[in-house]
Amino acid sequence: MIAERIAKLRESVEIACQRAGRDPSTVEIMAVTKNVSPDLIREGVNLGLRVLGENQVQEIRRKKDLGVYEGARLCLIGHLQTNKASMAARICDEVHSVDSTRVAEALSKFSLMYREEPLPVLVEVNAGRDPRKHGVLPEDAPSLYQTVMSLKGLRLKGLMTVAPEDPELAREAFRSLRVLRDRLLAEGALPEHLGTLSMGMSNDYELAISEGSTMIRVGTALFGPRT
16 A cells, blocks of 8 residues: 555656656655554655654654664654754754754754764744744744854754645745745855755645745655544
């Protein structure tokens, strides 16, 4: 079943890229494994899923002890509290939900203590300005970017957002994040290689691809509905 879903998703991504005039190799698929069984995660990795996303540090620790992430890049995509920064810096390959100076500074501190190389991170932006969602507001993102780039324990890779459910609002959020990324690059505020745009999930990844996403976060389309 999962093999069929992976093949179907890859085909769908390729079609979405063709419609957008993009090379499919420019879009990375992250498999979101929240509440997915260890055996199913292992099967997915064996079938070629190489980037995994989890929402909670505690779940990462539990599954990592079982060896389910071996062979894949493990990214924290859920909100991170500063009191979990030490664990995140030790057990995550990347953190994609840096949304404040406090979180960035805590991660950098523990990264320098526990890691040989800086921890790769994305800044989470609340591009849809939804008060129920985490992320720095777009106008505050450049300042947080500069802070992250100044911290020796972190390596900035780009931006992440969780869009509103409404398709038109989602399109606006995706577009605003791409425009923000492009403006920062044009102004020289960001090095050219810091262009990752993590946006789009199971219900809106095709829309996100049309607006320039370079990484989609897909759970339900791969593993089915979960509780």
